[in-house]
Amino acid sequence: xxxxxxxKMSAYMDNAASTRPDPRVVEAMTPYIGEIYANPSGLHSxxxxxxxxxxxxxTQVAELIGAAPEEIIFTASGSEANNLAIKGLSAAKAKKxxxxxxxxxxxxxxxxxxxxxxxxxWEVSYVPVDEDGLVDPGAVEAALREDTVLVSIMHANGEVGxxxxxxxxxxxxxERGIAFHTDAVxxxxxxxxxxxxxxxxxxxxxxxxxxxxxxAGALYVRxxxxxxxxxxxxxxxxxxxxxxxxxxxxxxxxxxxxxAKAEMAERSEKMAGLRDRLITGLxxxxxxSTLNGHPTERLPGNVHLRIEYIEGESMLIMLDxxxxxxxxxxxxxxxxxxxxxxxxxxxxxxEKIHGSLLFSLxxxxxxxxxxxxxxxxxxxxxxLRAMSPLAHDAAAQGA
Numbered sequence: 059x060x061x062x063x064x065x066k067m068s069a070y071m072d073n074a075a076s077t078r079p080d081p082r083v084v085e086a087m088t089p090y091i092g093e094i095y096a097n098p099s100g101l102h103s104x105x106x107x108x109x110x111x112x113x114x115x116x117t118q119v120a121e122l123i124g125a126a127p128e129e130i131i132f133t134a135s136g137s138e139a140n141n142l143a144i145k146g147l148s149a150a151k152a153k154k155x156x157x158x159x160x161x162x163x164x165x166x167x168x169x170x171x172x173x174x175x176x177x178x179x180w181e182v183s184y185v186p187v188d189e190d191g192l193v194d195p196g197a198v199e200a201a202l203r204e205d206t207v208l209v210s211i212m213h214a215n216g217e218v219g220x221x222x223x224x225x226x227x228x229x230x231x232x233e234r235g236i237a238f239h240t241d242a243v244x245x246x247x248x249x250x251x252x253x254x255x256x257x258x259x260x261x262x263x264x265x266x267x268x269x270x271x272x273x274a275g276a277l278y279v280r281x282x283x284x285x286x287x288x289x290x291x292x293x294x295x296x297x298x299x300x301x302x303x304x305x306x307x308x309x310x311x312x313x314x315x316x317x318a319k320a321e322m323a324e325r326s327e328k329m330a331g332l333r334d335r336l337i338t339g340l341x342x343x344x345x346x347s348t349l350n351g352h353p354t355e356r357l358p359g360n361v362h363l364r365i366e367y368i369e370g371e372s373m374l375i376m377l378d379x380x381x382x383x384x385x386x387x388x389x390x391x392x393x394x395x396x397x398x399x400x401x402x403x404x405x406x407x408x409e410k411i412h413g414s415l416l417f418s419l420x421x422x423x424x425x426x427x428x429x430x431x432x433x434x435x436x437x438x439x440x441x442l443r444a445m446s447p448l449a450h451d452a453a454a455q456g457a
Contacts, residue, residue: 067381067426067427067430068381068382069381069382069383069423069427069430069431070383070422070423071382071383071384071417071418071419071423071427071431072383072384072385072416072418073359073418073419073420073423074216074217074244074267074359074360074385074416074418075385075418076266076267076272077266077267077268077269077270077420077422078269078420078422079266079269079270079271079310079314080269080270080313080314080317082313082317083269083270083271083310083313083314083317084310086309086310086312086313087271087306087307087309087310087313088306090108090111090305090306090309091306094107094108094111094305095108096108097302098111098112098302098303098305099292099293099294099302108305111305111308111309112132112303112305112308112309113127114309114312115132115308115309115311115312115313115315116130116132116312117312118311118312118313118315118316119263119276119311119312119315120278121315121316121319122246122247122251122263122315122316122318122319123242123246123251123252123253123261123263123278124251124252124253124254124255125253125278126281128281128296129278129279129280129281130276130277130278131276131277131278131279131295131296131298131299132274132275132276132295132299132303132308132311133275133276133277133299134273134274134275134304134307135264135272135273135274135275136165136167136241136243136262136263136264136267136275137165137167137275138167138275138288139243139262139263139264139275139276139277140165140167140168140171140210140241140243140262141167141171141288142277142285142287142288142298142299143210143239143260143262143277143279144158144160144168144171144172144175144208144210144239145171145174145175145286145288146285146286146287146288146298147207147208147237147239147259147260147283147284147285148175148180148207148208149286150284150285150286151207151208151237151284152207154205154207155203155204155205155206155207156179156180156181156205156207157180157181157182157183157203157205157206157207158172158175158180158181158182158183158206158207158208158209158210159182159183159184159185159198159201159202159206159208159209159210160172160182160183160184160185160209160210160211161184161185161186161187161193161210161211161212161222162184162185162186162187162399162403163187163191163193163212163215163217163218163399163400163403163404164210164211164212164241165212165216165241165243167241168210168212168241169399172210181205183201183203185197185198185201185211186403187220187403187404188404189404189405190220190351190352190353190355190404191215191218191220191350191351191352191400191403191404192220192222192223192352192355193211193222193223193227195223195226195227195229195230198211198227198230198231199230202230202231202234202236206234206236207236207237208236208237208238208239209227209231209236209237209238209239210238210239210240210241211224211227211238211240212240212241212242212244213240213241213242213244213245213246213251213256213261214242214244214245214249214356214357215244215351215400216243216244216357216360216418217362217398217400217401217416218350218351218352218356218360218362218400218401218404219350219351219352219356219357219360219361219362220351220352220355220356221245221249221352221355221356221357224240224256224257224258225255225256225257228256228257228258229257232257237259237260237283238257238258238259238260239258239259239260239261239262240256240258240260240261240262241261241262242261242262242263243262243263243264243267243275244267244357245357246261246263246264246267246268247263247265247267247268247269247270247314247315247318247322248267248268248318248322248325248326248357248358248359249322249326249357249358250322251263253278253280258278258280259279259280259283260277260278260279260280260283260285261277261278262275262276262277262278263275263276263278264276265307265310265311265314265315268314268315268318269314269317269318269420269421270310270311270313270314270315271306271307271310271311271314273304273307274304274307274308274310274311275311276311279298285298287299287300289301321421324421325420325421326358327358328421329358329359329419329420329421329423330358330359332359332419332423332424332425332428333358333359333360333361333419335425335428335429335432336361336417336419336428336431336432337349337361337363339428339429339431339432340361340363340431340432340435340436341363343432343435343436344363344365344435344436344439346365346366346367347363347364347365347366347439348363348364349361349362349363350362350363350364350401350404350406350414358419359418359419359420359423360416360418360419361416361417361418361419362414362415362416362417363414363415363417364401364406364410364411364413364414364415365413365414365415365439366410366413367413367443367446368413368439368442368443368446369412369413369442370386370412370413370414370415371386371412372442373413373415373435373438373439373442374386374415376438376441376442377431377434377435377438380434380438382430382431382434382435384415384416384417385415385416385418386398386414386415386416397411397412398411398414401414417431
């Protein structure tokens with residue numbers, strides 16, 4: 059939230075990387091960090107008390123996405139949930155075929171899991187996207203084969219904000235009897251997500267995207283859908299994920315899910331209003347700036363811009379000096395400073411990709427923070443362009 063420090067406002071707008079845990083979530087977790095410490099596998103009373111807390115959280119997560127509690131598997135992150143889905147669902151159907159389909163803009167936890175399968179002899183087809191980052195259901199259909207056993211298309215891209223037509227894709231995939239997974243880390247807890255309406259067999263989510271703790275995720279797996287575990291050793295999570303549960307994180311995930319379900323409409327409306335104000339303000343004040351992603355089918359808190367003739371890294375550093383936390387892409391690629399695979403797949407020229415900025419909002423952001431960014435960024439752009447050879451060349455050419 060906005061704070062004053064030496065007369066400089068602070069604005070955290072990197073919520074796609076992680077949101078601030080809700081105080082009510084922290085309160086729910088606190089007893090399980092120290093006071094209540096028994097192993098939920100214990101048959102004694104303390105263990106059963108903890109087991110009950112885990113199962114309550116399972117119900118809360120299930121209710122967020124319209125699932126049954128027994129269809130929820132707790133994981134340590136959205137990335138683990140994606141890995142479990144891609145590798146576990148594929149392995150369970152390996153006798154039928156060894157071909158999977160993913161989109162070109164998936165999170166790296168999906169792409170790298172698919173690559174691992176390819177290294178082991180599987181075949182992977184990558185479905186392209188259009189200039190707005192949308193997957194064409196027809197392109198998914200064209201990629202399907204007799205030996206296809208899994209399709210994974212994300213519900214929304216956390217970098218550019220585009221929401222994908224998952225129900226239409228699911229209909230095509232399910233008609234062929236193929237398992238369908240969606241990475242809903244960017245959407246679950248933020249916009250309505252109902253597994254039956256989406257038509258998916260598996261869905262990944264992460265607590266830190268909707269004001270829960272980092273290190274807590276879940277994978278929904280529809281009843282009677284076979285899944286091979288990644289971690290062997292114990293009977294936890296119905297034998298699908300061995301290991302002593304991180305009870306505090308699971309309780310936090312459950313509480314965050316409960317709050318998100320109750321407050322989603324209010325949160326979303328607020329974020330969408332701030333998002334639109336920020337888009338209008340920045341594109342109106344900065345020439346040669348373009349909104350990336352779909353103009354309307356986008357996440358309520360996502361503002362992803364590309365600003366020509368300057369580097370995103372330089373803008374991020376100067377924004378940070380002004381108390382504004384933003385990003386240049388997904389948290390998994392920003393430190394590597396590589397060209398975004400998402401923007402590349404969308405056909406954005408390489409020289410324009412590196413001038414991209416992501417402002418991701420949460421329910422904690424304010425209009426004052428948005429206006430502060432609108433006031434702060436244009437002078438930064440002007441200053442950097444004054445030092446940019448690319449900007450000088452464009453001016454000389456009358457571009």
